[in-house]
Amino acid sequence: MNENTPYIEQSYDKFEDKATTLSVPEKIILKEFWSKDKLKSRWSLGIRHVKTKNIDSLLIDGRFFGEDWFFLRDGYIIFLTTEGPIKLEPIVGNTNVGGGGKVTEYESYEISKEDFLKICESEVLDIKISGDKSFVQIDDAKDFALLCRKFYNNFYDSNKYVESLETSSNLKGYFILALIVLIAVSLIYYFANSTSTVSKIDTSISSTNVDNLTATVISTNGLNLRDTPNSAGKLLMKIPKNSKVTVLNKDGREETISGKKANWYQIKYNEAVGWGWSGFLQMGN
Numbered sequence: 001m002n003e004n005t006p007y008i009e010q011s012y013d014k015f016e017d018k019a020t021t022l023s024v025p026e027k028i029i030l031k032e033f034w035s036k037d038k039l040k041s042r043w044s045l046g047i048r049h050v051k052t053k054n055i056d057s058l059l060i061d062g063r064f065f066g067e068d069w070f071f072l073r074d075g076y077i078i079f080l081t082t083e084g085p086i087k088l089e090p091i092v093g094n095t096n097v098g099g100g101g102k103v104t105e106y107e108s109y110e111i112s113k114e115d116f117l118k119i120c121e122s123e124v125l126d127i128k129i130s131g132d133k134s135f136v137q138i139d140d141a142k143d144f145a146l147l148c149r150k151f152y153n154n155f156y157d158s159n160k161y162v163e164s165l166e167t168s169s170n171l172k173g174y175f176i177l178a179l180i181v182l183i184a185v186s187l188i189y190y191f192a193n194s195t196s197t198v199s200k201i202d203t204s205i206s207s208t209n210v211d212n213l214t215a216t217v218i219s220t221n222g223l224n225l226r227d228t229p230n231s232a233g234k235l236l237m238k239i240p241k242n243s244k245v246t247v248l249n250k251d252g253r254e255e256t257i258s259g260k261k262a263n264w265y266q267i268k269y270n271e272a273v274g275w276g277w278s279g280f281l282q283m284g285n
Contacts, residue, residue, distance in 0.1 A: 120161065215278075
């Protein structure tokens with residue numbers, strides 16, 4: 001791993017004349033189920049690029065671990081991006097049965113650079129992983145989307161998604177900030193002795209007011225309300241299309257999503273307050 005490209009790991013096999021590039025971390029856990037402190041099943045995805053004299057392939061590598069077969073090789077994977085769905089079929093399957101009857105399945109899905117870029121550009125990313133007769137759905141897979149942006153920056157274009165790298169380097173700061181906010185909210189709740197935490201959070205806002213302008217959600221997939229003004233922020237809720245929101249602050253950071261630049265706005269929907277990307281809003285009634 002090179003210090004200039006910390007989010008990919010590259011290797012070369014001189015006997016097969018094959019160069020392989022892996023994402024770092026190699027895989028992101030998307031979903032897992034536990035029962036009485038015992039792991040029942042887990043789904044993970046990673047990114048890999050393979051280049052030989054005859055092959056130049058970008059792959060999404062899937063891994064399933066569980067107590068019974070999921071049969072990744074007989075299913076598919078769908079990435080629901082801002083620009084629409086991307087469906088990938090499996091190309092290689094491998095199933096191992098370990099100690100205690102545990103099953104581990106590996107599957108690879110080839111993806112074009114153009115479709116991979118759509119995943120990187122998507123403001124919200126939902127994933128459906130299908131097996132033989134069952135499937136698992138992951139809503140707002142922001143960790144995998146972030147992994148894709150890091151990979152694209154380190155492998156394809158160092159000028160793209162720089163803000164994603166900055167977000168990662170500042171994760172520790174975000175955790176500290178989140179802890180401070182949590183303590184502050186707890187104190188507000190305690191001293192106000194209120195039964196409504198959300199309403200007390202609303203009264204503590206000290207942002208730049210813009211006379212409570214009204215806006216309408218115009219995105220087909222709705223608008224994600226996040227706790228910080230960037231696409232890596234924690235998802236608080238999804239606001240449906242055509243919903244009316246109140247704009248409290250227009251001073252959020254600028255971000256490019258799907259090729260469009262727009263600022264993040266602090267908005268209020270019903271009693272919830274957070275940040276939404278203004279590219280999916282239409283100002284006025």
